[in-house]
Amino acid sequence: MPFSHIPGVTFSMRDAVSVIEVENDYAKAVMTAHGATVLSYCPKDKNGDLQEDLLWVSEQAVFDGKAAIRGGIPVCWPWFSGYQSEFNALLEEGAQPPAHGFVRKMSWHLENVEKLPSGVTTVLFSLSSSKETQAIWPYAFALQLQVVVGETLSLSLTTHNLNAFDLQLTEALHTYFRLPPDDTLQLDGLQGATQIETLQQNRQNLVGTPVVMQSPIDNVYLNAGPSLQASVQGEPVLQIDSSHARSCIVWNPGPETVKGFSDIENSHWKEFVCIENGNVWNNFVTVPAESKHKMQIAICKP
Numbered sequence: 001m002p003f004s005h006i007p008g009v010t011f012s013m014r015d016a017v018s019v020i021e022v023e024n025d026y027a028k029a030v031m032t033a034h035g036a037t038v039l040s041y042c043p044k045d046k047n048g049d050l051q052e053d054l055l056w057v058s059e060q061a062v063f064d065g066k067a068a069i070r071g072g073i074p075v076c077w078p079w080f081s082g083y084q085s086e087f088n089a090l091l092e093e094g095a096q097p098p099a100h101g102f103v104r105k106m107s108w109h110l111e112n113v114e115k116l117p118s119g120v121t122t123v124l125f126s127l128s129s130s131k132e133t134q135a136i137w138p139y140a141f142a143l144q145l146q147v148v149v150g151e152t153l154s155l156s157l158t159t160h161n162l163n164a165f166d167l168q169l170t171e172a173l174h175t176y177f178r179l180p181p182d183d184t185l186q187l188d189g190l191q192g193a194t195q196i197e198t199l200q201q202n203r204q205n206l207v208g209t210p211v212v213m214q215s216p217i218d219n220v221y222l223n224a225g226p227s228l229q230a231s232v233q234g235e236p237v238l239q240i241d242s243s244h245a246r247s248c249i250v251w252n253p254g255p256e257t258v259k260g261f262s263d264i265e266n267s268h269w270k271e272f273v274c275i276e277n278g279n280v281w282n283n284f285v286t287v288p289a290e291s292k293h294k295m296q297i298a299i300c301k302p
């Protein structure tokens with residue numbers, strides 16, 4: 001297996017998908033080329049002991065190499081939520097474009113794995129347009145996801161527009177965090193953003209104070225700031241810094257909606273909260289012809 005000689009890097013299979021485990025002085029992380037999905041990130045403490053996973057993956061997640069993986073950090077691209085017909089080619093009659101785009105269901109190419117002199121490990125996944133992607137979305141592109149495993153877990157998603165015309169898209173890194181979806185959890189940093197409550201007929205308001213979690217929730221925050229801190233019972237548990245990602249989405253299905261998800265055990269809605277960073281709704285991105293756009297997040301335990 002290429003890259004298996006890199007210190008701290010091991011490969012294995014989980015059902016139909018290949019899994020890459022990376023361990024260094026800072027952390028241990030697990031990811032797969034299926035959807036370029038990061039599945040686990042456990043930072044190490046000062047003594048080098050592994051701490052709890054910041055990410056959540058459903059016990060019922062499907063690793064058949066076809067379905068999007070329920071948990072970790074799926075990549076939603078080139079549309080978030082439903083297909084955006086205002087930006088994209090007209091659909092043929094009967095076409096059913098997948099929710100959150102198509103790249104989270106595809107096998108990406110593992111392009112490079114490197115251990116840097118600083119001790120961090122970088123993993124680079126790529127996916128280019130092909131007959132298969134053009135049957136769903138008729139544009140030429142090259143996409144890269146770089147994952148850096150260190151004191152922080154950093155993900156950079158770069159879109160190369162290979163067309164002679166501008167592309168408009170929406171995107172998100174759909175992170176499932178191991179956090180309680182109740183009022184012990186507060187998100188500080190969304191102040192000033194426009195909150196859209198999609199479960200309340202898209203009711204809108206400007207966020208003035210830290211957001212107190214509730215469930216079910218499916219809120220979109222537009223024009224969000226670059227830094228967000230989560231605390232549980234007043235204790236900081238998570239820091240997310242982002243760049244060129246103007247939107248945030250906070251989602252938990254709650255006890256009723258979860259019943260419609262075959263890949264989440266009914267009581268396990270209590271185990272996670274999705275805090276997703278990206279560019280959605282009217283924060284969509286225009287990538288100029290033959291040019292690129294990069295969004296980035298960095299996650300750590302404060």
Ligand SMILES: O=P(O)(O)OC[C@H]1O[C@@H](O)[C@H](O)[C@@H](O)[C@@H]1O
Nearest residue numbers: 068099100174218249251274276
């Ligand atoms: O089941 P999917 O396609 O992974 O989507 C899960 C959730 O993803 C969130 O990002 C959306 O805001 C929710 O509306 C959606 O239900």
